[in-house]
């Protein structure tokens with residue numbers, strides 16, 4: 130009980146900073162919501178001009194939303210942790226003895242709030258402006274798959290964030306490496322069966338690919354548990370592996386940082 | 398263990414492009430409970446490195462260190478519970494939040510609930526005096542305010558042992574005095590058991606610290622109370638000689654005089670004068686003045702001075718603490 134409080138309090142405190150600090154920047158709505166929504170709309174316009182089948186609109190909306198969550202892991206967790214180090218906040222945080230995963234969870238929750246607001250805007254635009262069609266019958270499965278996927282993504286985020294501590298500014302390259310190719314492979318704007326089987330199987334190793342496929346099947350194709358159980362099982366196994374792995378990698382890197390003296394070394 | 402802080406053969410190396418660099422070498426310190434312990438040394442001496450090891454942010458390469466009896470390597474989490482660290486010139490926190498919100502944030506990181514945090518912030522406020530800027534955003538505070546805020550942050554978890562790394566760095570005389578007075582009060586009133594502070598200001602350490610260790614190039618070269626340290630130069634004779642502006646290198650010739658232990662030069666840009674502070678192993682001022690005159694240095698004033706900590710440093714290291 131006490132332990133949970135020690136984990137959650139710092140996380141909520143950090144999320145509060147992210148969310149309410151964010152509101153104080155008046156441009157928040159523009160950067161966080163309007164701009165990404167315009168970008169998504171431009172993709173949909175392109176599809177419409179090519180007379181793509183209507184299901185593609187829903188594909189694009191869900192794909193964009195999922196990728197947003199992934200980018201939130203990369204930039205909102207990894208790069209933010211780097212800045213926490215540069216400003217000396219990390220040093221002070223580590224002094225408190227609070228677990229580092231709490232800080233990362235706080236950043237993630239804070240970022241997730243923004244991303245959720247953006248996602249809702251995208252769904253509304255998708256449905257009311259572009260007439261995207263979703264089948265709400267299997268929404269609970271979609272939500273379950275979504276949460277499992279998020280859990281895996283944020284577990285991976287812990288490992289990436291700690292790499293940012295060691296590689297400093299070079300970590301931004303890491304984000305690019307982990308961003309574009311994954312967006313490509315996960316089928317952000319198209320179903321991945323456009324790829325040859327080999328690439329499809331590589332792509333399926335990523336939780337985001339499986340999560341996205343599952344959510345699309347539930348909400349667009351109206352498939353139920355008879356196909357989605359595969360997604361749910363694989364994602365559960367991934368979560369069980371990735372979470373401890375993320376914590377392990379992070380602890381190892383922090384330990385290594387304390388040994389090498391790079392943990393709080395600035396300007397790297 | 399009876400010491401607040403104890404180190405045994407503590408060594409820290411860094412691997413740099415030029416090879417292995419020893420930032421700390423065989424440090425053996427014993428810090429009694431209930432005092433302000435000063436670590437005095439020039440830039441790059443290893444002060445921050447030592448504080449980082451003691452505050453568990455950095456691991457030693459070899460040797461041991463104990464804080465309140467806890468091993469900083471094996472019992473890091475126990476150490477973290479009873480310490481805090483405030484670094485001068487740093488401004489951790491979030492610029493977009495107010496002082497109060499930032500303190501609230503850090504209190505919650507320590508696991509306090511919002512209500513507990515509020516009470517704690519009030520206590521700290523009464524002690525330090527934050528009213529003037531409690532509701533101002535952090536990014537609008539002056540350096541003096543930031544330093545008070547940083548000190549307030551350092552007290553949130555009621556640490557038993559507080560590390561202060563150059564707590565008055567960059568502050569003007571008035572603000573530095575305020576901070577020093579606060580630091581003294583913390584220990585006098587028993588709010589903090591033991592403080593270890595680093596500084597490269599002689600006067601600060603002399604005024605504030607009950608016990609001092611002088612560190613240079615990663616090694617402790619002397620330690621003791623102010624009196625004990627000053628006794629190390631009790632037989633020496635010290636003069637301040639004010640001269641018309643000169644360039645420091647031109648004074649090299651002073652070194653060849655037998656009686657000269659060391660000297661420092663301080664320029665005054667405003668008056669165009671320079672003050673040579675010279676430590677001699679015996680009274681030999683006439684010889685010095687002769688030599689200065691022979692080298693066409695115009696002497697304005699001479700007076701004998703009492704020993705300061707700086708002279709101890711000068712004697713031990715052969716150069717002034719403030720010299721490059």
Ligand SMILES: Nc1ncnc2c1ncn2[C@@H]1O[C@H](COP(=O)(O)OP(=O)(O)OP(=O)(O)O)[C@@H](O)[C@H]1O
Pocket residue numbers: 389390391394411412413418420438439440441442443444445446447597
């Ligand atoms: N992470 C690191 N990697 C490599 N060298 C380091 C690292 N940290 C410190 N050093 C080196 O160790 C030496 C001691 O540094 P330290 O910061 O402890 O000195 P200091 O006494 O605090 O100096 P200052 O008064 O300038 O703050 C310096 O030469 C510094 O360059």
Ligand SMILES: [Mg+2]
Pocket residue numbers: 444445446562
């Ligand atoms: Mg330092």
